[in-house]
Amino acid sequence: MTTLYVTIAIIAIVFIGFVGIYNALVRLRNQVKNGWSQIDVQLKRRHDLIPNLIETVKGYMTHERETLENITAYRSKAMSASGIGEKAQAEGLLGGALGQLQVAVEAYPDLKANQNFLSLQEELSSTENKISFARQSYNDQVLFFNNKIQMFPSNIVAGMFSFKEEEFFEIEDPAEKAVPKVKF
Amino acid sequence: MWELIRANRRRSVLLFMFMGIGLILLGAAIGYYFNPAGMGIDGIIIALLIWIIMSLISYYNGAKILLSASKAKKVSPDVHPQLYNIVEEMKIAANLPAMPEIYIINEEAPNAFAAGRDPQHAVVAVTAGLLTRLNRDELQGVIAHEMAHIYNRDIRFMTLAGVMLGSIVLISEIFLRGMLYTGGGARYRSSGSKGGQGQAIMMIIALVLAILVPIFAGLLYYAISRKREYLADATGVRFSRYPEGLASALEKISGTKIEMKTANKVTAPMYISLPFQKGKKAAAGLRSTHPPIQERIRILRSMQGAGFLSYQEAYNEVKGSGAHIIPGSGLKETDDPGIRKAFDSGDAPGLKTVKRNTGDLMMKMNGYTFINCNCGLRIKVPPDYKKNTIICTKCGTKHRL
Numbered sequence: 001m002t003t004l005y006v007t008i009a010i011i012a013i014v015f016i017g018f019v020g021i022y023n024a025l026v027r028l029r030n031q032v033k034n035g036w037s038q039i040d041v042q043l044k045r046r047h048d049l050i051p052n053l054i055e056t057v058k059g060y061m062t063h064e065r066e067t068l069e070n071i072t073a074y075r076s077k078a079m080s081a082s083g084i085g086e087k088a089q090a091e092g093l094l095g096g097a098l099g100q101l102q103v104a105v106e107a108y109p110d111l112k113a114n115q116n117f118l119s120l121q122e123e124l125s126s127t128e129n130k131i132s133f134a135r136q137s138y139n140d141q142v143l144f145f146n147n148k149i150q151m152f153p154s155n156i157v158a159g160m161f162s163f164k165e166e167e168f169f170e171i172e173d174p175a176e177k178a179v180p181k182v183k184f
Numbered sequence: 185m186w187e188l189i190r191a192n193r194r195r196s197v198l199l200f201m202f203m204g205i206g207l208i209l210l211g212a213a214i215g216y217y218f219n220p221a222g223m224g225i226d227g228i229i230i231a232l233l234i235w236i237i238m239s240l241i242s243y244y245n246g247a248k249i250l251l252s253a254s255k256a257k258k259v260s261p262d263v264h265p266q267l268y269n270i271v272e273e274m275k276i277a278a279n280l281p282a283m284p285e286i287y288i289i290n291e292e293a294p295n296a297f298a299a300g301r302d303p304q305h306a307v308v309a310v311t312a313g314l315l316t317r318l319n320r321d322e323l324q325g326v327i328a329h330e331m332a333h334i335y336n337r338d339i340r341f342m343t344l345a346g347v348m349l350g351s352i353v354l355i356s357e358i359f360l361r362g363m364l365y366t367g368g369g370a371r372y373r374s375s376g377s378k379g380g381q382g383q384a385i386m387m388i389i390a391l392v393l394a395i396l397v398p399i400f401a402g403l404l405y406y407a408i409s410r411k412r413e414y415l416a417d418a419t420g421v422r423f424s425r426y427p428e429g430l431a432s433a434l435e436k437i438s439g440t441k442i443e444m445k446t447a448n449k450v451t452a453p454m455y456i457s458l459p460f461q462k463g464k465k466a467a468a469g470l471r472s473t474h475p476p477i478q479e480r481i482r483i484l485r486s487m488q489g490a491g492f493l494s495y496q497e498a499y500n501e502v503k504g505s506g507a508h509i510i511p512g513s514g515l516k517e518t519d520d521p522g523i524r525k526a527f528d529s530g531d532a533p534g535l536k537t538v539k540r541n542t543g544d545l546m547m548k549m550n551g552y553t554f555i556n557c558n559c560g561l562r563i564k565v566p567p568d569y570k571k572n573t574i575i576c577t578k579c580g581t582k583h584r585l
Contacts, residue, residue: 035279
């Protein structure tokens with residue numbers, strides 16, 4: 001009789017643990033998805049701002065035709081990119097071109113005094129920041145989720161219900177690279 | 185990051201238990217003294233009732249009370265687009281579920297606070313003086329610190345802990361004053377000679393508790409509050425990934441010798457920097473809700489990265505102690521996102537510009553509209569101006585509204 005009770009108890013405990021792990025995995029995966037949609041919103045916002053920006057600076061920046069054309073080209077490339085890896089690459093290029101524009105602006109004091117441009121610039125740099133913060137937060141979630149999938153015992157549950165590891169969103173931008181950590 | 189909140193919560197529960205035991209002891213001793221037959225139960229019930237009622241009021245209305253005390257005004261994004269953007273950036277970095285409401289306080293002294301019982305009902309308030317003095321990175325540092333308070337659930341915790349401290353102080357104050365005026369109250373039951381000795385002992389115990397419990401509860405509260413300030417600095421830097429922003433903002437805030445008119449003793453602990461002690465010596469360490477600002481700046485400036493581990497190392501280096509400011513689970517090297525590059529190195533505006541911008545911002549908040557005349561004059565149109573046109577007082581040009 002006791003053996004039966006013990007067996008039932010063990011099965012119950014295992015089952016409860018199983019359900020707990022499954023729910024945790026679902027919650028984490030949803031957080032990853034939510035994190036991605038945060039990035040997506042900001043990328044769309046960036047794409048929406050660019051035509052306005054080009055329109056405003058075109059009249060002032062007569063010598064930067066190439067930079068402006070680059071931005072337009074990268075923008076349409078980024079908008080048609082699909083998949084996290086491809087998107088990251090296209091957005092990296094676009095970000096780099098926008099960075100060049102920021103530097104070039106320094107040579108046009110009239111433009112820097114234009115109220116319209118200033119508010120556009122604030123919007124754009126804020127969007128850049130938001131992309132970078134959203135990316136950070138997304139990657140944190142992905143790391144957390146992937147760790148969970150690889151670790152025992154949750155890897156068993158993950159395998160049974162085919163939870164797949166998620167991809168990190170890494171943008172190649174030299175300015176984004178962290179200052180190297182110095183240890184004494 | 186999530187484990188950090190959990191570890192934080194465990195610590196908070198511990199503190200609450202200590203303070204709660206203090207409250208119950210105090211109630212029991214006083215109750216027993218007044219009514220030995222009740223075994224102190226009635227005293228405990230009254231003490232807990234006072235605490236629960238005060239907690240409920242401050243839990244649901246704390247933010248409202250705080251905002252109206254500081255005369256803060258809710259603003260739409262267009263009053264200060266940059267502020268709105270920065271709050272949204274930090275909301276994303278902290279992964280908060282909702283955008284906090286943004287308030288501006290009509291004050292020249294640079295300062296800020298966060299309020300609200302949970303991340304869904306959060307509020308961030310900054311003074312007009314803060315907005316005009318800080319550059320983008322510094323403002324981001326301050327907002328990140330405030331969002332960290334929201335993220336760490338510090339506001340709810342500090343409000344409830346503050347209320348518990350308040351209840352303890354209130355109860356012992358009433359008791360001590362009562363003792364003073366009734367001369368011990370022993371005359372009520374001088375006939376009960378049997379209980380006389382026990383009553384006298386109980387009176388001494390109650391007196392001692394009424395004096396000591398508020399002091400110890402206070403020390404406990406202040407210690408936790410300081411620790412939470414450090415933790416909010418660390419969490420804020422983790423969000424903004426730029427320690428220098430907060431450091432130089434704190435430097436500017438502490439360097440401004442303007443006191444806040446709308447802050448008082450009760451609301452002061454909520455601010456990023458204590459609103460009164462500017463210029464005076466910092467309050468004696470143990471009885472202050474905030475760590476010394478210079479120390480906070482030094483810690484931020486010694487950080488090698490932007491993660492919790494870097495903050496912990498910098499803290500130990502500056503304080504020369506091995507104390508743990510971050511709960512152990514938060515200390516993982518892989519969590520360090522690295523320091524980002526400075527965004528804004530814009531020149532600091534002169535005092536005259538700051539004063540003018542602060543004035544303009546306050547006017548904008550109050551519904552004024554601005555018109556730039558071609559002659560260079562800036563016309564400020566009050567919100568109750570009725571006519572469709574306005575004439576420039578300098579060159580006489582007619583402007584349409």
